[in-house]
Amino acid sequence: MELKLVERVQRENDHYAFEQLMRQNQSPIRQFLRRLTLQNQAIADELAQETFLKAFVHIKSYRGEAKFLSWLFKIAYQQFVSSTRKKTELTNAVVEEKADDGQFEQRLVAERTVKDLLKYLKPDERAILLLHFSHDLTHQEIAIVMQIPLGTVKTQIRRSRLKLKSFAEVSNSEETDEK
Amino acid sequence: MKNDFLDDDWLKDELLDEYINDDDFSFSVVKKIELHETKSKVAFYAALFLAITLFGFLFLADLMMMFSGNSAETLANAQKILPFMQMEYVGIFVILLSFVLIWSFEDFDLI
Numbered sequence: 001m002e003l004k005l006v007e008r009v010q011r012e013n014d015h016y017a018f019e020q021l022m023r024q025n026q027s028p029i030r031q032f033l034r035r036l037t038l039q040n041q042a043i044a045d046e047l048a049q050e051t052f053l054k055a056f057v058h059i060k061s062y063r064g065e066a067k068f069l070s071w072l073f074k075i076a077y078q079q080f081v082s083s084t085r086k087k088t089e090l091t092n093a094v095v096e097e098k099a100d101d102g103q104f105e106q107r108l109v110a111e112r113t114v115k116d117l118l119k120y121l122k123p124d125e126r127a128i129l130l131l132h133f134s135h136d137l138t139h140q141e142i143a144i145v146m147q148i149p150l151g152t153v154k155t156q157i158r159r160s161r162l163k164l165k166s167f168a169e170v171s172n173s174e175e176t177d178e179k
Numbered sequence: 180m181k182n183d184f185l186d187d188d189w190l191k192d193e194l195l196d197e198y199i200n201d202d203d204f205s206f207s208v209v210k211k212i213e214l215h216e217t218k219s220k221v222a223f224y225a226a227l228f229l230a231i232t233l234f235g236f237l238f239l240a241d242l243m244m245m246f247s248g249n250s251a252e253t254l255a256n257a258q259k260i261l262p263f264m265q266m267e268y269v270g271i272f273v274i275l276l277s278f279v280l281i282w283s284f285e286d287f288d289l290i
Contacts, residue, residue, distance in 0.1 A: 015209055022205045030204070031196040045204065052208045053215060114193035133187070134194045165184035172182060 002068055009059050018056055025069055026052075028135050029076050035130050036080050038119050047083060051076040066144060070137060074145045077127060084123060117167045125160040132157055227280050234273045 002024065008017035029051060033044040054075050055062075062071050118126050124146070131137040131145060139157075143150045183189040 015212065019205050019209055022208060023200065026204055027199045030199045049208050049211060053211050056212050057215065130194065133191045134196065161184050161190065165182065168182045168184065
């Protein structure tokens with residue numbers, strides 16, 4: 001069904017078919033970008049719109065080898081990476097605070113969910129965990145989306161989840177101390 | 180906070196986000212697509228218009244003379260500049276370009 005819609009857009013430049021494709025795929029793309037931009041919805045949605053615009057313009061280069069959603073994730077991630085070059089404060093602010101002092105630990109204590117802890121990871125670590133656990137992409141698909149070697153994907157997933165675990169331990173230990 | 184980071188299913192549940200879907204988003208993107216298409220068309224029409232103007236300037240005088248029955252020796256304008264050009268082909272080319280321009284205006288609702 002999805003492939004037929006893609007073919008219609010490729011063949012006839014069909015806006016209606018592309019709108020259907022957008023309805024089917026907008027949620028994961030927007031969720032992904034919102035998490036990457038630390039829940040800055042305005043910027044995330046702007047990036048999502050740019051992603052779909054770019055997808056429409058370049059849809060002829062999609063050959064159906066990967067899932068259409070993976071292809072969209074690749075564009076979305078590229079959009080995000082190029083936007084972070086201009087707006088570094090959006091993605092690195094929380095991570096950079098780690099270098100400061102004890103404030104980082106204090107902030108961790110205030111966090112209550114795993115989603116909250118995500119913002120303490122670097123953008124690429126966040127992306128890799130989200131693609132794998134939230135959006136069910138395989139290691140191979142993530143390697144294509146993020147344009148990194150397969151081995152790096154596996155290592156990064158393990159490292160990032162351990163990092164999250166250590167953040168949660170700090171958060172939990174402080175909670176226990178308070179009690 | 181529960182700490183089960185080595186359990187894939189638990190981590191998946193923890194990272195799950197609410198489903199987002201609104202028609203405004205798709206509508207905005209479609210508008211952007213239309214704007215993008217219009218912009219790229221405008222560049223195309225501008226180039227087409229320039230091409231027709233240039234060809235008109237270079238060859239119109241010659242074509243007029245040719246169609247009004249004057250002999251090839253009296254051809255004045257472009258034949259002197261570009262003696263290798265065949266006026267008949269140039270004439271057909273200019274007419275073709277004009278048709279493309281008119282068709283484009285109608286087809287893409289530019290006017």
